[in-house]
Amino acid sequence: MKSLSKAVMSAVAAAVLLLCFVSVSCSVPLACENLLWPLGQPDLHGLEGRRAMIAGSLSHLPLMEPLRRRDSATAEFSSNSGESGISFRRSSRSGDNCHYASYNVTLKGNSFTFKNDNVTTTFVHTSCHDCILLKFDVESEQRQHFYLFSKRRQLEEMEIEEFRAQAQCLNLPPPVVMDPTKDLCPEQHSTNPAAQTENKAETKND
Known part of the structure; x- marks a missing residue:
């Protein structure tokens, strides 16, 4: 028995x-x-404003080190025409050097394209209430960039952990978390063509 x-x-x-x-x-x-639930078309009113990069990851490993050396970065959206036309501005700071880029883009559902349509940007769901989560698919080099931006400089650990899990689901390396004590680039609102073109190093990185 x-x-x-x-x-x-x-x-x-x-x-x-x-x-x-x-x-x-x-x-x-x-x-x-x-x-990785994709959003519907974002509400422009909630989308507007400047946000600092909290963390990011890239599928192309050689670009992870330049990301680690970056002091800070921002993304800013503002409406410019109609219900889907928006301005998309970015800044990146390394030491005392700031680089800016500005694009007029049109929302198509939960995404938009820029850089001569070589980059498709998708809004991805995040539980962070004041964040935007962007996935950049660079078609010309077949790589992904995944960035979390927030109106706060520092998030709760559970919000960072959610982003880490999302990056892992995309088979991306562990994210670089930005130092919230580093200065952001000064805001620059310009339609000058020079402000619409990123320098070569920045274009390769983003």
Whole structure:
């Protein structure tokens, strides 16, 4: 009887273990699907404003080191015409040097394109209330850039952990988290063509 009892217990344990493995294997894709839920077309009023980069990751590993050396970066949206026309401004600071870029883009659902349509930018869901999460797909070099921006300089750890999990779901390296004590570039609102063209190093990095 004891041997039969042991055999039954072993069978039950094996069944439970198998059920756990099946449960985990089924839940991981579902979790990533939920984490990478794309937004619908963003509300322009909620989108407007300047936000600092909180963290970022890139699929092209050689570009991770320049990202780590960056002091700060910003993204800013403002409406310019109609319900879908917006201005998209970016800045990046390394030491005392600031680089700016400005683009007029048109929202198409949850995305827009720029740089001669070589870059498609998608808004991804985030639970952070004052954040925007952007996924840049660079078609010409087949790489992804994934950046989290917020109106706060520092987020709660659970908000950072969500971004880390999202980057992992995209098979990206562990994100670089920006130093919130570093200065941002001064705001620059200009339609000067010089302000609309990033320098070569910046273009390669973003």
